[in-house]
Amino acid sequence: MNKENRLPVSVKDVMRKKGRLFVVSGPSGCGKTTLCDALLRQRMGLARSVSVTTRQPRGKEKNKKDYFFTSMRAFKKMLARQGFLEHAEVFGNYYGTPKQFVEKNLKSGRDILLNIDVRGAAQIRRAHKDAVLIFILPPSMADLRNRLLGRLTDTDQQIRQRLFIAKKELEAVGLYDYYVVNNKIGAAVNELKHIISASRRKIS
Numbered sequence: 001m002n003k004e005n006r007l008p009v010s011v012k013d014v015m016r017k018k019g020r021l022f023v024v025s026g027p028s029g030c031g032k033t034t035l036c037d038a039l040l041r042q043r044m045g046l047a048r049s050v051s052v053t054t055r056q057p058r059g060k061e062k063n064k065k066d067y068f069f070t071s072m073r074a075f076k077k078m079l080a081r082q083g084f085l086e087h088a089e090v091f092g093n094y095y096g097t098p099k100q101f102v103e104k105n106l107k108s109g110r111d112i113l114l115n116i117d118v119r120g121a122a123q124i125r126r127a128h129k130d131a132v133l134i135f136i137l138p139p140s141m142a143d144l145r146n147r148l149l150g151r152l153t154d155t156d157q158q159i160r161q162r163l164f165i166a167k168k169e170l171e172a173v174g175l176y177d178y179y180v181v182n183n184k185i186g187a188a189v190n191e192l193k194h195i196i197s198a199s200r201r202k203i204s
Contacts, residue, residue, distance in 0.1 A: 019106035021128050022046065022196060023114045025121045026136030027166030028090075029148040031182040035136060036115045038189045044196060046113040047105050052078065055093035058153060068098075086116060086123035091158070095120070111200070118169040125175060132199045134192065135176040139183045141166070 026032050040048055052068040054075050063069050070078075075094050079087060085103075087096035097120065102112050114124065124131050138144035144166060148159045173179060178195050182188045 017109070019108065019110045019112060020199060021102070021106060021112050021114065021124065021131040022199070023116060023121050023124050023131055023133045024136060024192070025116050025118055025133070026182075027138065027144060027169045028117075028162045029144050029151065029166070030136045030138045031147065031185070031188075032115055032136045034185065035180075035182060035188055035192060036113060038185060039192050039196075040113065042189070042193060044193065045111060046196070047110050049097055049102055049112050049114050051095050051097055051116065052084075053093060053095045055095075085127065086120040088117055088119040088123075090117060091161070097124075111196075118172045118175075122172070122175060132178070132195070133176040134195060135173050135179040136188075137170070137173075137179055137181045139181060 024032050024036055036048070040046060050064065050066070050068055052070055052075060054070060054072050055067075057063070057066070057069055061067065072094070075096065078084065079096065083099055084096035085099040087094065089095075095116070097114060097116060102114075105112050114120075116124070121133055125133060138147070141163065145159065145163055148154060148162055154162065180188050180191045180195075
């Protein structure tokens with residue numbers, strides 16, 4: 001390529017940005033995990049950060065693939081070493097995002113996808129001002145309740161508790177940069193793809 005066809009140095013500097021952090025969260029049962037899994041299959045160059053949790057595996061969940069399942073003692077040791085980018089207690093179980101994995105990939109220029117709750121997203125916002133926060137909304141509270149019932153993993157009392165917390169979490173939507181209504185999986189995934197593509201081309 002001759003000099004006339006080369007991009008200016010200022011343009012190259014913009015294109016050589018470090019990796020971007022994409023955070024997807026929303027109420028329990030809104031389908032955020034399903035959407036994130038579908039998004040990762042689109043081969044958009046996203047690295048999935050696997051969370052650490054003290055809860056027991058559900059269904060076909062596998063250690064190191066879906067979560068790093070660990071003991072409360074091991075979790076607290078990692079927390080004391082400041083090993084988490086964010087962490088939260090959810091229904092008596094603890095969840096955390098490993099800091100080293102995220103920061104290493106961001107530094108190398110790779111984009112990271114986080115699937116975390118609303119409290120974790122608030123922690124990310126404080127630590128990474130340039131993170132892109134996306135809130136997943138259910139079509140309605142009735143639809144959310146039906147989804148929770150359909151999972152067959154919670155008692156009636158737990159479902160009532162999750163719905164109560166969901167209403168509180170919906171009030172935090174103003175913290176986010178974008179929202180996506182998860183009515184149909186395919187349409188919601190396409191919206192997420194457009195958001196990620198557009199965010200990657202932001203100058204600042």
